[in-house]
Amino acid sequence: MDSQNYVYWLRELDKDDVFIAGRKCKGLGEMIRAGLPVPPGFAISLKAYEKFIDETGVGKAISSYFEGIKDRLQEDVSLFDQASEYICQLIESRPMPGDIQDYILNYYRELCERSNVKNVKVAVRSSGPVSMPGQFDTFLNIQGEEELLKRVKKVWASSFNGRAMHYRLQRAMPVESSPIGVAVLKMVNAKAAGVMFTLDPLNGDRSTIFIEAAWGLGESLVSGQVTPDKFALNKVTLAITKRIICNKGIEMVYGPEGDVVPLEVEPDRQNAPCLTDEEIVQLGGLGKMVEANNKLPQDIEWAIDKDLPFPRNIILLQTRPETVWNKKEAKPLVKPNVSALNHIASTLITGKKIK
Amino acid sequence: MSADSKFMNPGEVPVIPGTEGWERMYPYYYRFSMDKEREDYENSMLWYYDGLHYPEPMYPFDLIWDEAWYLGLSQYNTRIFMVPPAFGVDHRITNGYIYISPVPVTDPKQVEERLQHFLQRAGYYYENWEDLYGRWKSKMETLIKEIDNIEFKDLPDMEDISIVHEGVGRSSGYELVKKYDHLIDRALLVWQYHFEFLNLGYAAFVTFADFCRKAFPGIDDGTITRMVAGIDVILFQPDMQLRKLAKSAITLEVTDFFKDESTPAEIITALGENEAGKKWLEQYEQAQKPWFYMSSGTGWYHDHYCWLDRPEIPFMAIKSYIKKAQKGESLERPTQKLVEERDRIVAEYGSLLRTQEDKDAYNELLAISQKVFPFVEEHTFYVEHWSHSLFYGKMRELSAIFVNHGMIKDIEDIWYLNRFEIGQALYDLVCAWGTGVKACGPSYWPQEIEWRKGVIEKFREYTPPPALGMPPEVVTEPFTITLWGITTDRLSDWLDAGSVKAEDMSKLQGHPGSPGIVEGIARVVRSPADLGLLQEGEILVAPTTSPSWAPIFVKVKAVVTDVGGIMSHAAIVCREYGLPAVVGSGYATAAIKTGQRIKVDGHTGKVEILQD
Numbered sequence: 001m002d003s004q005n006y007v008y009w010l011r012e013l014d015k016d017d018v019f020i021a022g023r024k025c026k027g028l029g030e031m032i033r034a035g036l037p038v039p040p041g042f043a044i045s046l047k048a049y050e051k052f053i054d055e056t057g058v059g060k061a062i063s064s065y066f067e068g069i070k071d072r073l074q075e076d077v078s079l080f081d082q083a084s085e086y087i088c089q090l091i092e093s094r095p096m097p098g099d100i101q102d103y104i105l106n107y108y109r110e111l112c113e114r115s116n117v118k119n120v121k122v123a124v125r126s127s128g129p130v131s132m133p134g135q136f137d138t139f140l141n142i143q144g145e146e147e148l149l150k151r152v153k154k155v156w157a158s159s160f161n162g163r164a165m166h167y168r169l170q171r172a173m174p175v176e177s178s179p180i181g182v183a184v185l186k187m188v189n190a191k192a193a194g195v196m197f198t199l200d201p202l203n204g205d206r207s208t209i210f211i212e213a214a215w216g217l218g219e220s221l222v223s224g225q226v227t228p229d230k231f232a233l234n235k236v237t238l239a240i241t242k243r244i245i246c247n248k249g250i251e252m253v254y255g256p257e258g259d260v261v262p263l264e265v266e267p268d269r270q271n272a273p274c275l276t277d278e279e280i281v282q283l284g285g286l287g288k289m290v291e292a293n294n295k296l297p298q299d300i301e302w303a304i305d306k307d308l309p310f311p312r313n314i315i316l317l318q319t320r321p322e323t324v325w326n327k328k329e330a331k332p333l334v335k336p337n338v339s340a341l342n343h344i345a346s347t348l349i350t351g352k353k354i355k
Numbered sequence: 356m357s358a359d360s361k362f363m364n365p366g367e368v369p370v371i372p373g374t375e376g377w378e379r380m381y382p383y384y385y386r387f388s389m390d391k392e393r394e395d396y397e398n399s400m401l402w403y404y405d406g407l408h409y410p411e412p413m414y415p416f417d418l419i420w421d422e423a424w425y426l427g428l429s430q431y432n433t434r435i436f437m438v439p440p441a442f443g444v445d446h447r448i449t450n451g452y453i454y455i456s457p458v459p460v461t462d463p464k465q466v467e468e469r470l471q472h473f474l475q476r477a478g479y480y481y482e483n484w485e486d487l488y489g490r491w492k493s494k495m496e497t498l499i500k501e502i503d504n505i506e507f508k509d510l511p512d513m514e515d516i517s518i519v520h521e522g523v524g525r526s527s528g529y530e531l532v533k534k535y536d537h538l539i540d541r542a543l544l545v546w547q548y549h550f551e552f553l554n555l556g557y558a559a560f561v562t563f564a565d566f567c568r569k570a571f572p573g574i575d576d577g578t579i580t581r582m583v584a585g586i587d588v589i590l591f592q593p594d595m596q597l598r599k600l601a602k603s604a605i606t607l608e609v610t611d612f613f614k615d616e617s618t619p620a621e622i623i624t625a626l627g628e629n630e631a632g633k634k635w636l637e638q639y640e641q642a643q644k645p646w647f648y649m650s651s652g653t654g655w656y657h658d659h660y661c662w663l664d665r666p667e668i669p670f671m672a673i674k675s676y677i678k679k680a681q682k683g684e685s686l687e688r689p690t691q692k693l694v695e696e697r698d699r700i701v702a703e704y705g706s707l708l709r710t711q712e713d714k715d716a717y718n719e720l721l722a723i724s725q726k727v728f729p730f731v732e733e734h735t736f737y738v739e740h741w742s743h744s745l746f747y748g749k750m751r752e753l754s755a756i757f758v759n760h761g762m763i764k765d766i767e768d769i770w771y772l773n774r775f776e777i778g779q780a781l782y783d784l785v786c787a788w789g790t791g792v793k794a795c796g797p798s799y800w801p802q803e804i805e806w807r808k809g810v811i812e813k814f815r816e817y818t819p820p821p822a823l824g825m826p827p828e829v830v831t832e833p834f835t836i837t838l839w840g841i842t843t844d845r846l847s848d849w850l851d852a853g854s855v856k857a858e859d860m861s862k863l864q865g866h867p868g869s870p871g872i873v874e875g876i877a878r879v880v881r882s883p884a885d886l887g888l889l890q891e892g893e894i895l896v897a898p899t900t901s902p903s904w905a906p907i908f909v910k911v912k913a914v915v916t917d918v919g920g921i922m923s924h925a926a927i928v929c930r931e932y933g934l935p936a937v938v939g940s941g942y943a944t945a946a947i948k949t950g951q952r953i954k955v956d957g958h959t960g961k962v963e964i965l966q967d
Contacts, residue, residue, distance in 0.1 A: 200573055206707045208573035236703045237578060239870050241958050330709030333569050333716075340559075340719040341478050345470060347562040349440050351459075351829040 006048040007103045021045045021181030022127030041185035042107040049179045056094040066176040080162040088157040119144045124151040127181035135164040141258030155182045188315050192274040193218035193303035198291040204325035209233040209284045215274050216251030219260050233284040245273045282311045296321045362822045364398045368449050374810045380415045385448040402454040402823040406918035410898025412451030412814035415773035423546030431550045437472040451814030457835045495737045502541050502745050507752040510788045528785035545742045556727040563724040582701050583724040586693045588732040593649040596642040598686040601676035607631040613674050619666035652883040654739030657770045661744035761797040771807040818945045865940030867960040869929040874954045875912045877947045896947045908932045913955040915943045937962050
């Protein structure tokens with residue numbers, strides 16, 4: 001499909017492609033190339049945004065609007081809110097140029113096909129070329145073509161929300177222009193979800209991978225509403241070394257409004273492990289890869305997608321360096337320059353405490 | 356475990372009705388509570404049941420191996436290598452079962468003095484390990500040849516004329532006594548050599564294992580062993596021979612002779628009438644020495660017959676390997692892959708260490724452990740399999756002479772006499788032969804043996820408690836830790852379990868011997884003789900297992916044992932075969948009954964009885 005550089009599959013993006021569709025899209029592309037499973041999806045480029053702004057005349061309208069208020073912006077913060085309201089309304093009211101709309105919808109249809117789901121639910125996420133964490137909007141659980149196009153424009157518009165404009169002004173960036181990309185990702189239809197540490201959070205053991213898992217979305221785990229199943233793996237051999245299965249009475253699912261709601265788990269599933277052995281081992285292997293890429297033990301959020309077959313059903317949602325043990329200074333366990341023989345003698349002398 | 360936790364005192368062990376007087380079957384120094392002073396000492400020590408070696412009650416003669424290692428192990432700790440904090444391991448017997456107790460060096464000054472000697476002496480052995488181990492092998496081979504050369508012949512009515520012509524000056528009677536003494540002497544010498552390296556081998560391994568556990572708290576014992584284990588050790592040779600024979604049966608196109616219902620004798624006869632079959636038989640002959648001296652058990656009992664005595668064992672395995680190969684499965688052991696996997700594991704653990712000091716210590720301790728480990732793994736074949744099997748064969752030759760003279764009724768009765776009693780009976784026999792009168796033994800031993808058989812049977816029905824006496828603060832004796840797995844947790848489990856009758860237990864806790872979780876039907880096997888009952892896919896529950904049970908490892912789903920630590924040879928082979936195993940569960944054979952459905956968790960060491 002020739003998309004004229006307006007839309008890309010995530011796997012087409014690589015580490016130098018931050019100015020094609022923003023940081024998030026680039027990061028996801030990189031992860032796919034490293035063999036790490038992220039939610040399937042596509043990227044809408046900065047160029048698509050620019051074409052929209054140009055062809056609809058929105059760009060000119062914004063420039064002239066700012067021309068009128070720019071001298072007062074520094075003093076009067078309330079002007080941001082008025083500007084935001086005006087511009088967002090402007091963007092959302094203009095129809096998308098036909099070719100861009102077709103490209104986006106073609107990709108969406110193919111995503112539906114690949115996921116084997118009609119009108120697959122997606123997350124529509126902003127992806128700016130510079131890091132502005134939490135400044136733009138993200139929409140979850142979007143379903144259908146019309147809704148999708150509407151939310152893409154809303155994401156574009158969110159680069160003109162008050163927070164974002166203020167942020168740009170503070171850093172001497174142009175306030176009236178900020179092209180952003182959009183990531184359209186399949187919503188994970190989570191059978192189970194959880195966290196994975198590529199060390200043992202209890203003792204810092206780097207040869208252990210530790211997993212907590214619950215039915216449904218990961219929110220139940222984060223909010224502490226469910227005692228999760230716990231699994232440990234030997235990081236070197238990927239043997240499962242521990243499994244503690246807990247009673248999981250509720251699971252979190254998406255409600256009709258896209259909000260997260262608790263649901264009672266049917267009795268026969270409550271005490272069943274929410275991961276299979278092959279899923280545990282597969283997850284552990286992915287944890288090792290993420291750690292190797294980032295050179296530090298990681299704290300990873302993941303989910304298992306009901307719509308996809310194993311092993312493609314395991315999806316990594318987020319990964320960051322583990323914070324507690326990574327910060328501790330590494331102290332040697334042994335005294336330096338002790339011979340093996342002396343180690344042996346001292347082991348013998350210490351013996352094994354049995355009381 | 357609370358400080359006042361204590362097992363029952365040895366003197367409180369109940370007497371089994373009908374066995375009164377059992378003590379006379381064993382040497383006097385094996386008894387508990389001979390006098391007040393000794394009793395006080397015994398009550399202050401921890402005595403644990405050595406079910407690892409003795410899943411069955413002791414036959415008076417088989418006690419010879421216990422006597423052999425009582426001295427062998429202890430002297431190397433106490434008098435030769437001067438292990439700083441540990442003297443030897445003391446032995447007793449009660450109700451037919453052996454209890455042992457590690458003896459600590461309690462005076463810190465003495466520990467300090469011993470340390471200097473230890474560093475010098477052990478240091479010499481570690482430094483010259485390969486050279487000394489090479490010498491060890493040739494010493495053992497010479498010794499084994501000597502045992503093989505001993506021949507027991509019945510006494511002649513009249514001595515040969517050569518005794519006169521050659522001026523020999525002594526009789527066949529004297530020679531017979533001497534040969535028996537020589538055989539016993541060689542057997543004890545085998546066990547002197549057995550411990551030449553073993554104490555140091557375990558000490559090095561324990562140190563490496565300790566370091567690994569400190570650096571990687573989540574590491575399991577199986578993985579530590581995998582890092583140091585040899586890939587091509589001779590313990591696997593007997594099994595390799597069987598695989599080779601199976602392959603050769605396929606190449607020579609003689610597999611049709613290996614019918615399920617055919618006995619080894621029938622197969623051998625049939626093969627002998629066929630050209631290709633004869634070729635196979637030649638290879639079969641070649642494979643036998645020494646590999647078929649592999650015992651069907653641990654080699655510690657006279658009825659652990661070796662493959663030479665019981666060809667149905669190797670034949671059963673050859674048949675199952677032929678079937679495997681015909682199904683397209685490979686019979687090769689992926690040696691190269693195993694080596695690569697071991698090296699990868701070693702390197703990956705090394706890379707997880709964060710400081711140079713730790714990396715150095717890891718590499719040094721790993722190197723020394725890998726150096727000592729071949730001995731740890733290989734000595735069993737030389738000693739328990741090859742030497743013991745030969746030895747028992749020679750003893751049966753002597754026993755036949757006893758039977759000829761009416762001293763005992765059956766060749767297999769000789770095991771009810773201890774080694775000193777056999778010396779006496781032999782002297783009795785020889786004197787009577789020399790004098791031309793009837794010996795005393797024939798009117799004494801047969802009825803004594805009948806009584807002893809009854810006693811041993813009663814012992815067999817009794818489940819010995821896992822420990823007696825007072826647990827110490829610290830265990831420093833390397834064997835106690837590595838081989839028997841005596842740790843706080845284990846003793847606590849035993850103390851807890853002691854309050855529940857074994858038959859009423861539904862859950863058992865042991866060591867995770869080999870990873871994996873399975874459910875299945877249990878088969879309790881108390882001695883190698885019961886192995887034939889095992890059905891495909893059952894879970895083997897045994898007091899202890901032996902790598903020589905290779906033919907049955909391909910049949911079972913998992914293994915549970917009463918006794919054993921991470922280095923029990925059985926655990927090593929279970930990991931090799933990829934079978935889940937829980938070892939050292941204490942009471943499995945008492946709590947689990949054949950036919951029960953059980954769940955074995957080789958990760959956590961838990962065994963659960965699911966239903967009857």
